[in-house]
Amino acid sequence: MKLRCLALFLVGWFWVTPVWGHVVLADGTIGVTMHVDPDDAPVSGKPSHFSLWFKDTTGHLDPARCQGTFTVALNDQAILSQPLFAQIDTGLISVHDVTFPRSGVYTVRINGAPRGLMTFQPFLLVFSVRVTGGEDGDQTADPGLLGWVADHGTTLGLGATAGVVILWWGLRPRRPRKKVP
């Protein structure tokens, strides 16, 4: 019984692995659904693929008339700046490949404004992207599982202790109730 419950706990823990999802950012009537490939978890030294799907609730956003940039910065120093809708035949989709030089928290700015006549609202979307260290050429390389365990040793130790106490509480043998005469 104890082994089975322990196995159940371990299976639950095994499932704790990051997977992917989407991020929605909005400025006024214009919003973007963003996904970063792979895993929504960029790694330094390896290309990350940003996919942005725009939506203007007024329906006026037109990539052909939009002048905008996709900028990535680290500590206020721009490392990359690309035209927002470089491929105008892809509708309201914008894709960008970024290779982050090293680990850190980068700031991504997506801004756009209409060329000429004001047909849609200018927008600015700013968010942070945490980049972990890759293996090659990065002095701040990801320390891996052992480093993660060392960083969170106290928390993990407390959690493991709590888990053992709960298992003991749940699986301890019960004394049969005394019969009431």
Added chain:
Amino acid sequence: MTNSQEAHKNRETASSMRRRLAGMMVSLDLVILLLVALTSGYSGADDPLVLVAIGDVYGLLAAGFLYLTLLITPLALAFPKLPAKETWFLARRGLGLSSLFFALPHALVSFFGPLGGFSGVPFLDPYTGWALALGLIGLIILAVLGATASDAAIHKFGHPRWKLLHRTVYAAGVLALVHLLLVGTHYGDPHSPWMFWSLAAVGFLVFLQAMRLDQWRARLFPKDRRFGPASLFAVFLLTWAWFWTTSPAAPESTGGVRWVTGHHGMALPAPGTPEAKP
């Protein structure tokens, strides 16, 4: 001791064991929930990708516990000599509650975090919108089942009606699967290991349920064979899923971002392709 007294005592023992297992599992869930949150490295509201990861971990845990909840009965019927069968049966309540326990923070973290809450709803892409709606229905079903997962509720509703209500867990399972396939970009690529192993697990469950259905038919029509039409259909589905996940990737694959092609019907360049100037 009369037979009726003995049956009453057995029921009491089973009920006590069920409560104890449920309490233990929910307590362990709380520890896991806190561990995930505290070790995620989350540093603030402008860190959306970390929130994506936390929400997905909770979602996967919810899906995993729901899968185990659904698996126990058909597994025990298919393998009558399954060790500690009674204990597994008694653990179903705890597993179901664990699924709800993780589904709630999954919904809260994902919706109010990376998806931007109610103000983000108008900007959702269609796939995420559908996934959100189906996930919400699944969550409501799990919440109703969680609220009625007690001996008092069985007494109140009567066992047949309570059992009928709790059969909606199958609907919750289907909704969770569709939610996962729609919103998890990991599952957008049919060749990803996540897709393969998830479909293998679901296929195993579908096959066991099909065997159960065939056994039920065999009781009605004794001349039918044990592996009847439902099992054969399940095998067909599994074979199709196998070929789907193991066939070579299409050259215009968009790397799992399904709304890119799904909504606009166009393929984007693969990562690394130089972009043209406007």
